[in-house]
Amino acid sequence: MLLATSFGEIMLNIGYVLLALLALMFMVVVHELGHYVAGKILGFKILEFSIGFGPKIFKRTNKKTGEIFSIRPFPLGGFCQFEGEDEEGNESPTAFNNQAPWKRLIVLFSGAFMNLVSGWMIIVIFFSVYGQVLPQVAEVYESSPNYDTLEVGDTFLRVDGKQVNILLPEHATEIFQKAGDSVEVVVLRDNKRVKLTLSKGDYIVGEYLEDGTFVPSINQETGEVETRFGFGFSSYSAPKKLPFFSALGRSFGFMFFLVFEILSILGTLITGKLPLNSVGGPVTTITVMKDAVSSGFATIAYVVCIVSANLAVMNLLPLPALDGSRMVFTAIEWIFKKPVPRKVEAIIHTVGMVLLFGFAIFADVFQFIS
16 A cells, blocks of 8 residues: 555656646747747748757658757757858858848847746736735724725735735735835725725734624733734735736736846845855756646746746846857847857857856756755
């Protein structure tokens, strides 16, 4: 029985890992599809569109265009190969390096752009079907300065002119801790947006019984009724389904919030404020996604959106082998009317790829031993 249970758990974990890999491959395919679609529209010749790395295990050739579609065994990436990439001397007008710099910049940017668009579409559906995690009013104390203003169930959408976005539920309390003595808020009440002005003041702390009776808390040291200074309500964080157009509007702000958070984390990593064991490579990413898959559809959708934004930002960084670096070389060619020698650029990208893979492996090993 124990052996059967262990075998069942192993098979379940394998299933979660496979689903996590599929989710990761979805994001990679979307990224490469961005390059592919932009290249086709702008007249680039595409040699191969591949899902995965390693030797080909499936190949199909379009007899009309000569394009190869392939699937490879290692599902940690993929590529869209253009004619004449990293080559010198290719005279074909459809070759990548013979295209106008502005066209190449669009093609290079389109991968990250598609990741952002796919993440945005997922989050719109997520906010509409499952809900955005937002602070909601649990109780309003009778002596609160906002007793006649707030209602139980009010969901905060904006505070002090800023859209409320929460990645972790415990961050909700920070929003009101930083607020001044008076703050403008927008809440969702009965699926309608309501603007309110909240004020701080003294209020009596206590709890409500099941019959609705309010019982004040007594200070054990002084024996007096306990009072505090604040907004006079308690809140909790939970998913709140949003009307479609509200979800659509808030999704833009949420995606910008994600990008800002990712850049902020990168900044703290570079300055050394964030420890290296907080960073992971592909194995760590798959592990996180596997845990998300096992937690249900809502969690995996949320994580896919975050990872998509992360993939977009990372690819636009000016690091060798990434799209951002290739965009820098293209911009240099556009400005100075002369490209960096293709062989030199190819060597830089190759070395960069090796270093990036090395860092990713090191990050995973460091996660394991720390």
